[in-house]
Amino acid sequence: MFYPVLPGVAPITDEFPGFKDYLPWGPFFGVFVKKGTPDAAVDTLVNAFNKGAQHPEFVELMENRGFIIMNASGKEAEDFLSSYRSVSSWVVHEAGFSKHSPEEYGIPKP
Structure with a gap:
């Protein structure tokens, strides 16, 4: 897959297939409401x-x-956020930048 803003630039997964385990990852925007909102x-x-x-x-x-x-909402958005939290937490931990393991907080390894 090529992106129009990066013509001719192949995805990182072409060179490093293992990155697929960590994708999609990156900044995201969303609208959130408190649990129990009508x-x-x-x-x-x-x-x-x-x-x-x-x-x-x-x-x-x-x-x-x-x-x-x-444009995700409901369970699809919850699943994305859960995966994002897991990937982000474990990448930081395995790189040696965290004081505690994500496992201590019940965050599963991706």
Whole structure:
């Protein structure tokens, strides 16, 4: 897969296939609400976010910056965040930069 903003640049996984275990990873943007927020309020926010994420100007902006629009919510978003936390925590720990193992906090190894 090539990205329009990086023409001719192959994905890092072409050279280092093991990186696939850590992807997707990188900065992300999201809208979060407190657990227990009424379903009607959550639905309103999800619908508004979906509409905005599909707006042509927003799509163009994200594509020009090399971002991939995930537009995830509910279980899909929870699964992404769980994986992100696991990968990030264990990479930092295995690099020797953490005082405690992620395992101490119940964070599974990816």
